[in-house]
Amino acid sequence: MKRNIDVCLSPELIHLYDLEGKIVVVVDILRATSVMVTAMAHGAKEIIPVATLDEAKSYLDQGYLCAAERGGAQVEGFPLDNSPFSYMNEEIKGQPIVITTTNGTLAITKSTSADQVLVGAFINIQAVADYIVRQGKDVIVHCAGWKGKTNMEDTLFAGALVELLCESHDLACDTAHLSLKYYQSVKDNLFEAVKNxxxxxxxxxxxxxxxxxxxxxxxxxDLVPVLEGDKLVAVK
Amino acid sequence: MKRNIDVCLSPELIHLYDLEGKIVVVVDILRATSVMVTAMAHGAKEIIPVATLDEAKSYLDQGYLCAAERGGAQVEGFPLDNSPFSYMNEEIKGQPIVITTTNGTLAITKSTSADQVLVGAFINIQAVADYIVRQGKDVIVHCAGWKGKTNMEDTLFAGALVELLCESHDLACDTAHLSLKYYQSVKDNLFEAVKNxxxxxxxxxxxxxxxxxxxxxxxxxDLVPVLEGDKLVAVK
Structure with missing residues (x-):
């Protein structure tokens, strides 16, 4: 039996979706979920996404490696920024990393009523698709967007995932169709599109x-960060 | 100087947009705004959009012609339904018409802080574009969607309007680009797309x-319903 895939275009709309029993894929391409995937691929033990700067600060005071971004820029006093290249080093190996960002970590926090919460990015999209097919569940792609508004790059990821899952999942609603068509219209030059x-x-x-x-x-x-309790752990 | 065009994909997101000094085009293709345009083209004196069934009922009791739709179906006790074909007759000529629908009238109610509120549909899209060019203002297309979720047909209208205004208006943000690309990917067979x-x-x-x-x-x-106070009047 085919499952369904749906797309929620903003964390401000996620309350309209019934997440129970479903897999939610949270995506914030620029750059929270891309950073999380990169950090795990370079050996981070786990990632602790937190919604507020206060929570991040309290982890920082306990000696955790912490990344904090607001409005696209690194927050003063936090050692790690929101660039994936900052996570390609030995320092993070085996370490838990605490992350708070403008949109991505909020989208994770708002998804926890789902059966499972995954972190998706273009850089691990095939692993996400394979994981979903193995689980055989309905899926909602939760686009983090920008301060509540729908954005280009997260919608394009949603469309790319819809395309990858078209054999196992039917399009649940119009936003899945919209995301798919949007992705297909620019996929031959994704970098050019997202640059704009x-x-x-x-x-x-x-x-x-x-x-x-x-x-x-x-x-x-080739890994998928999966939420276990309040931490993301890597599943291959 | 070029103006901007932006697209709000749901009434649940309209609070994120600054409407002051701008033109808002409310669209609910299936079928509220298509009905409004049709009624005005067939001589309705004015249209009074109301958000609740109670308000509509009070107009009904005063002898107004009233249309009420919820969940796609005509509400019992109201003489007019939500089909444009019901407005192509002599009975409505010169009459004010009161309309309440699931999504479209709510989107109008939520747009009133704008400088001007227009009603758009595919059936009057060129008139809407021409009106906007004459006014020379920034525009936000407010898609009524379905119970807060983004839908196909209103997003496609937004894309079509972005295309028509590309000489006079720059794309303000990603949703304008998304709507345009989505529309362009299906415009050669719009009926087929919207049928699905x-x-x-x-x-x-x-x-x-x-x-x-x-x-x-x-x-x-060739007319545009424009909100004046709490009523829509036809502007050629």
Whole structure:
């Protein structure tokens, strides 16, 4: 029996979806979920996503490695930023990492009534698709967006995942169709499209075009961060 | 100077947009705004959109012509339904018409902080575009969607309007780009696409495929319903 895939275009709309018994894939391509996948691929023991700076600060005071981003920029006083390249080093190996970001960690917090919460990014999209097929459950892609608004890159990820799951999952509603068609219309030049996204324009000032290029690379890592309690652990 | 066009994909997200000084185009293709345009084209004096059934009932008791729809179906006790074909007759000529629907009238109610509120549909899209160009203001397309969720047909209208306004308006944000690309990917067969929308499937049970075909016809009528106080009046 085919399962369903649906797409929620903003954390402000997630209350309209019944998550019970379903898998939710949280996506924040630029850059929270791309960072999380990269960190796990480079040996981070686990990732603790927290919604507020206060929570992150309390972990920081206990000696945890902490990343905090607001409005696209690193928050003063926190050692790690929101670039995937900052997680490709020996220092993070075996360590738990605490992360709070403008949109991505909020989307995770709002998804916890689901049966399972996964972290998706282009860089692990095939692993996410394979994991879902093995589980054989209905799926909702939860796009983190930008401060409640729908954004380009997360919607494109949703469309790419719909395309990968078309044999096992039916399109539950219009947003799955919209995401799929949108992705298919730009997929031959994803980097060009995302370079012109609203968030790329915001980040461009911060000189992170290299991050964007990395974050639209597909299936570089073969792992899926899965939420267990309040921590993300890597599943191969 | 070029103006901006932005797209709000749901009434649940409209609070994130600053409407001040802007034109808001409310769209509910299936079928509230298509009905409003049709009624005005057939001589209705004005349209009074109301959010609740109670308000509509009080107008009904005063002898007004009233249309009430909930969940796609006509509400018992109200003489007019939500099909554009019900408004193509002499009975409505010169009459004010009171309308309440699941999504469309709510979107109008939520747009009133804008400088101007217009009613858009495929059947008057060129008139809407021409009106906006004459006004020379920033525009937000407010998609009524379905019970808070984004839908296909309203997003496609948004994309079509973005395309028509590309000479006078820049794309303000990602949702304008998304709507445009989505529209362009299906525009050669809009009826086929919308026939497969979630709402078409809901309405199909109610035997209104003829309504859908009519509602995706472009620029049949050359008028724009514009909100003045709490009433919509036709502007040519």
């Amino acid at each position: 996204s609203a968030h790329a324009k915001r980040l461009n000032k911060l000189d992170v075009i290299k991050d964007i290029e990395f974050c639209v690379g597909q299936s570089i890592y | 929308s979630a709402h078409a499937k809901r309405l199909n049970k109610l035997d209104v495929i003829k309504d859908i075909e009519f509602c995706v016809g472009q620029s049949i009528y």
